[in-house]
Amino acid sequence: MALFTDPLHDDPTLAEGDVDWLHMVVGEWQLIADLDFADLVLWYPVAGSEVTGRGFVALAQARPFTSQTSLHRDIVGSRVRSDLKSLVDQAWTTGEPTATAPSVHGPDSSMRVAVWPVVRLHRSIGVVTVHQNLTGQRTPSRLELVYRESATHLLTMLSRGQWPETDDPVSGSHRGSPRVGDGVLRLTAEGLVDFATPNAVSAFRRLGETEPLEGRSLARMVTDLQDERRPVDESLPLVLTGKAAARAELEVRSVNLTLHTVPLRDDAGRFGALVLLRDVTELRRREQQLIGKDATIREIHHRVKNNLQTVGSLLRMQSRRMHSEEAKKGLEQAMRRVDTIALVHETLSRGLEQQVDMDSLLGRQFRLAVEVAGDGREVSTEFRGGFGQLPSELATPLALVINELAMNAVEHGIGPEGGQVGLSARRTQTPSGERLEVRLWDSGTEAGAGDHGRVPDGGREPRRIADGPEMGVEGDSRQGRGMKNEGEKVQGEAAGVAPAPGPSSGLGLHIVRTLVAGDLRGTIDWMALDSGGTEVVIQAPVPER
Known part of the structure; x- marks a missing residue:
């Protein structure tokens, strides 16, 4: 149950531990409400005017599960009524409970109110009012008498600082x-x-x-x-x-x-x-069933991971038998995609939480993809920000997108001299909901550095991604060597770097475009950088939990 804490902020009269004690009271006082068949309200003093004097504001409210409520309106955050104020103030000042007041709301009122101080370390830190509805009251049964007697014992302990118990688990x-x-x-x-x-x-x-x-x-x-x-x-x-x-x-x-x-x-x-x-027999039985199902699903993820690794091994063996460099490279790229999906299933096999820690998964996958695509070149990586916890259904498409873009950046944006590939992620709140922004960039080649056309906005020219370079996209020969325009082939040949095979590069970007638009429901753009490299920007909505 939540506690309205605004009046407690920066209150110099509160000692260390007082707010925690009030939280404990609110966490346990449902027991009193049920035993006493009554509504409870926790009050705390606030400053008033010179005329009205000290006032009190409601920090929390509890209704009983054992009877009908007496307070139908939620009064948390409201000031105490004038007809109750004197009783509440008396309990706060004296640290002693006041006598019940059957007629506090008028001579014919069916409401009875008792007022008890909340005491800690021999000083009042709050006041609890107990509201009982006397409508239809009859001769109480033994159960009701025992309940109300027990509630009185607990309220007495509350007023003496003996309850709640500090060693009672939450x-x-x-x-x-x-x-x-x-x-x-x-x-x-x-x-x-x-x-x-x-x-x-x-x-x-x-x-x-x-x-x-x-x-x-x-x-x-x-x-x-x-x-x-x-x-x-x-x-x-x-x-x-x-x-x-x-x-x-x-x-x-x-x-x-x-x-x-x-x-x-x-x-x-x-x-x-x-x-x-x-x-709780039925509750525990269902929990055991869920545990069994969870174990089964984890085992399925584990077996899928093993099967995918077997497929990757078969592709690796087949690529070694290929004499065509183009075919061998195509199999190696397929093998890396299979390994990426296998890594996601390995992560999911360790736990079945609805939210997956994407930073550890994608950080590892990003560095692995860059290392493999580097093929011996000195390519460093940089990872900024964080993806945070994302739904598990986004793990596979996001991992594949990062894998394809990282490999593409190394293969087409980094020359023989090496370079750097970076990845950053951040989450922002927008009027339409939370969004994830992912940026992946390469440092470009020494031959292509500074060879872009400059644009007024600081050297960046956004370009919406489409099909790959061999799929008919018109390029700019002065653009950076990154992921993917016709200009990269011209610059690559000028720098003495053999361009990547067209069909495989085009397939990778086609996979990225499909996953971003379909599974992630987002957009993807790239920009030419002053350094000679290219930056890819992905923006996608984060599903609500």
């Missing part, structure tokens, strides 16, 4: 955490069951316990039910005795229960405990 970190409606046991200081709700009794029936629970030791009952050969949750003894705030899981006869203990204390010490329990 609720959200424990899947299947129980609530009041799932089942409650109240224990004595000796660990005997003093009261059990019907849902708690039913849960123990499923464990195999047919005798009444009240008056018996909870720890002894569970010990008798457990199979000695099964491992035991190390927190279970603390939960069963109620000696400390703890959470544990119990499995008996294929039935899974989660338990959460809340010790009850007064000035003399611990006098009892509440144990909340929930049957």
